[in-house]
Amino acid sequence: DIVLTQSPATLSVTPGESVSLSCRASQGISTSIHWYQQKSNESPRLLIKFASQSISGIPSRFSGSGSGTDFTLSINRVESEDFSVYYCQQSYSLPNTFGAGTKLELK
Amino acid sequence: EVKLVESGGGLVQPGRSLKLSCAASGFNFNDYWMGWVRQAPGKGLEWIGEINKDSSTINYTPSLKDKFTISRDNAQNTLYLQMSKLGSEDTAIYYCARAPGLRVPYYFDYWGQGVMVTVSS
Numbered sequence: 001d002i003v004l005t006q007s008p009a010t011l012s013v014t015p016g017e018s019v020s021l022s023c024r025a026s027q028g029i030s031t032s033i034h035w036y037q038q039k040s041n042e043s044p045r046l047l048i049k050f051a052s053q054s055i056s057g058i059p060s061r062f063s064g065s066g067s068g069t070d071f072t073l074s075i076n077r078v079e080s081e082d083f084s085v086y087y088c089q090q091s092y093s094l095p096n097t098f099g100a101g102t103k104l105e106l107k
Numbered sequence: 108e109v110k111l112v113e114s115g116g117g118l119v120q121p122g123r124s125l126k127l128s129c130a131a132s133g134f135n136f137n138d139y140w141m142g143w144v145r146q147a148p149g150k151g152l153e154w155i156g157e158i159n160k161d162s163s164t165i166n167y168t169p170s171l172k173d174k175f176t177i178s179r180d181n182a183q184n185t186l187y188l189q190m191s192k193l194g195s196e197d198t199a200i201y202y203c204a205r206a207p208g209l210r211v212p213y214y215f216d217y218w219g220q221g222v223m224v225t226v227s228s
Contacts, residue, residue, distance in 0.1 A: 001168075001169075032213070034213065034214035036152075036215075038152075043202060043218040043219065043220055043221055044144075044152065044202070044215070044218055045218070046214060046215065046216050049213065049214050050213070055216075085151075087151065087152055089152075089154070089214065089215075091211075091212070091213040091214060094166050095154055095156075095166065095167070095168040095169065096154045096157075097154060098144075098151060098152040098153065098154060099151070100151045101151045101152075
């Protein structure tokens with residue numbers, strides 16, 4: 001199985017800061033990575049598909065980049081509603097797998 | 108509006124079986140792969156498996172392949188997850204989700220609200 005390692009596990013920031021969340025794959029997966037946001041007690045929400053493709057309805061401050069094994073989710077100027085857990089997921093090979101998540105919390 | 112509503116969860120004894128349902132509406136169910144994801148309390152997301160439009164292809168995560176069965180009824184716009192030989196490690200919120208894709212699904216663009224399954228004596 002492909003292992004996705006997300007770092008850091010927790011990121012403490014103040015609103016207005018810009019942040020980068022990392023997702024590293026155990027082998028090359030082209031751009032077959034997708035990002036989700038999960039707020040407390042809610043279902044996950046798709047943020048970015050195929051590493052960098054935007055999703056309708058998602059604020060433009062969210063962006064993604066990377067290919068191969070290293071991927072980044074960037075949030076430009078974090079807002080209060082962004083404090084959540086973020087997961088990456090790979091669809092390069094079966095079984096699809098998720099990373100363990102990065103919790104973005106208020107400093 | 109796309110809507111996915113899971114049901115069938117609850118408290119179940121170890122070793123028993125349980126079948127979850129996911130009622131879909133607001134889109135043409137026949138045109139989409141569908142999948143299941145679970146989340147143990149306080150933990151991350153775990154991909155369970157997926158089923159294609161006509162049920163001819165079903166993929167599972169290997170560790171659950173012998174315990175869980177995914178099926179669908181396109182006439183009823185409903186996705187199912189049959190779970191057997193349940194253990195405490197299966198205690199989790201179970202989500203159904205829609206997966207766009209022609210030959211292969213890639214990501215989940217809509218998720219249900221989830222249903223809790225608790226395995227305990």
